[in-house]
Amino acid sequence: MSSKVDVLLGLQWGDEGKGKIVDVLTPHYDVIARFQGGPNAGHTLEFNNIKHVLHTIPSGIFHPGKKNIVGNGVVIDPVILKKEIDALVKMGVDINAQLYVSRKAHIILPTHCALDMASEADKGKKKIGSTLKGIGPTYMDKTGRNGLRVGDLFISNFQERYNSLKAKHERILEQYDFEYDISEKEALWHEGVELLKKLRIIDSEHYVNREMNAGKRVLAEGAQGSLLDIDFGSYPFVTSSNTISAGACTGLGVAPNKIGDVIGIFKAYCTRVGSGPFPTELHDADGDLMRKEGNEFGATTGRPRRCGWIDLPALKYAIMINGVTQLNMTKADVLSVFDEIKVCTHYEYEGNRIDYLPYDINSDDLSPVYITVPGWKKDLTNLHDEENFPVELSSYITLLENELQVPITVVSVGPNRNQTILRKPIHA
Ligand code: GDP
Ligand code: IMO
Numbered sequence: 001m002s003s004k005v006d007v008l009l010g011l012q013w014g015d016e017g018k019g020k021i022v023d024v025l026t027p028h029y030d031v032i033a034r035f036q037g038g039p040n041a042g043h044t045l046e047f048n049n050i051k052h053v054l055h056t057i058p059s060g061i062f063h064p065g066k067k068n069i070v071g072n073g074v075v076i077d078p079v080i081l082k083k084e085i086d087a088l089v090k091m092g093v094d095i096n097a098q099l100y101v102s103r104k105a106h107i108i109l110p111t112h113c114a115l116d117m118a119s120e121a122d123k124g125k126k127k128i129g130s131t132l133k134g135i136g137p138t139y140m141d142k143t144g145r146n147g148l149r150v151g152d153l154f155i156s157n158f159q160e161r162y163n164s165l166k167a168k169h170e171r172i173l174e175q176y177d178f179e180y181d182i183s184e185k186e187a188l189w190h191e192g193v194e195l196l197k198k199l200r201i202i203d204s205e206h207y208v209n210r211e212m213n214a215g216k217r218v219l220a221e222g223a224q225g226s227l228l229d230i231d232f233g234s235y236p237f238v239t240s241s242n243t244i245s246a247g248a249c250t251g252l253g254v255a256p257n258k259i260g261d262v263i264g265i266f267k268a269y270c271t272r273v274g275s276g277p278f279p280t281e282l283h284d285a286d287g288d289l290m291r292k293e294g295n296e297f298g299a300t301t302g303r304p305r306r307c308g309w310i311d312l313p314a315l316k317y318a319i320m321i322n323g324v325t326q327l328n329m330t331k332a333d334v335l336s337v338f339d340e341i342k343v344c345t346h347y348e349y350e351g352n353r354i355d356y357l358p359y360d361i362n363s364d365d366l367s368p369v370y371i372t373v374p375g376w377k378k379d380l381t382n383l384h385d386e387e388n389f390p391v392e393l394s395s396y397i398t399l400l401e402n403e404l405q406v407p408i409t410v411v412s413v414g415p416n417r418n419q420t421i422l423r424k425p426i427h428a
């Protein structure tokens with residue numbers, strides 16, 4: 001019997017703990033496939049005293065025998081991919097057996113990164129806060145129909161096409177007051193390309209559909225978060241791809257009627273890295289405490305993450321856009337330090353109380369309305385079953401489930417693989 005693709009994605013502004021949860025769920029799947037984004041992502045996994053951050057490679061890679069696919073919707077920087085592969089090979093991962101790359105995935109050029117930096121520098125105070133990995137310029141070339149794809153690496157005039165695209169970028173870069181030197185990166189890039197050519201390059205849309213038709217279980221792994229989606233996020237402070245569940249259809253070649261569960265990951269509070277609106281952001285000691293307890297520093301850039309209370313109107317929006325069928329809550333343990341926890345249930349906007357995200361979430365006239373609930377003030381990091389949850393944590397979960405109308409099936413209480421409580425069997 002043919003199966004469907006389950007999609008796992010972030011419901012906030014990224015870094016919800018997607019990598020950790022994908023790693024936990026991988027034993028229940030046969031194939032893990034990334035469908036969008038690129039090395040702007042940093043997905044952290046922890047197990048057996050190993051802490052590892054993945055950028056391009058799906059988070060199922062540490063489970064021998066599981067297939068990991070970099071889908072057509074992903075943009076690949078060969079320099080970063082090579083670094084990731086070199087590190088995994090050292091750790092004993094069988095890349096040849098486990099990693100597959102779509103022929104249709106687009107390639108990030110060194111000049112794409114230079115363009116990203118020049119554009120951000122030019123924006124000054126209005127900068128997006130990009131990770132500067134060349135994501136925006138690469139997707140612009142994709143939609144502008146100029147891009148280079150993995151399959152192009154094998155055609156005879158590849159170098160010519162590379163030179164021509166690089167020259168085009170150099171002409172654009174001349175318009176910026178920006179100095180750059182890509183010579184070192186370019187040499188590494190060519191090394192990366194040579195490695196990329198030796199990987200298993202596939203028509204991933206056919207591959208994924210064949211696996212599904214054979215009844216294999218496929219999990220699509222999202223990057224970034226729904227509020228960074230190019231269409232539905234806090235534009236222009238977003239990334240350049242569709243991070244929502246629909247992105248799994250275009251980023252893997254899976255038809256909408258082949259999507260099964262949509263697993264939405266959210267933190268028990270909220271964070272954002274980079275610029276842009278964040279209604280529940282805390283600028284006080286509570287925010288500092290969340291950052292410290294949650295170790296909220298970017299996995300890709302090391303930047304401190306902005307922290308704040310959970311935002312239900314924003315989560316409801318993300319649940320609607322994605323068609324979320326299951327919620328997974330991470331970092332519940334981080335809230336153990338607080339006597340009281342705040343939950344944003346509404347916004348005050350232009351004199352009215354609303355429970356949805358307005359078009360202009362940048363507005364100075366938008367402020368969160370909170371309810372306050374008691375904290376649990378107990379260490380959760382050694383919990384293994386729900387029976388031992390403090391009553392205040394159970395009430396917090398019930399409150400969120402009632403508000404969001406979707407069951408919370410997984411609660412994560414620490415960064416490690418085994419600090420995870422399943423409230424319902426996977427594939428029940
Ligand atoms: P991703 O981009 O969604 O995969 O998330 P990141 O890896 O960028 O950031 C999540 C961070 O939180 C990582 O450092 C994880 O190791 C850590 N983490 C994940 N789940 C939990 C949890 O339940 N509790 C705590 N304390 N840390 C967690
Ligand atoms: P993961 O997959 C958090 C943010 C950047 C910036 C904006 C645009 O680890 O959750 P880009 O480099 O895409 O041009 O940056 O998006 N951003 C992320 N924030 N987690 C991520 O990925 C992110 N990827 C991009 O900080 O605000």
Ligand code: MG
Nearest residue numbers: 015042043299
């Ligand atoms: Mg991350």
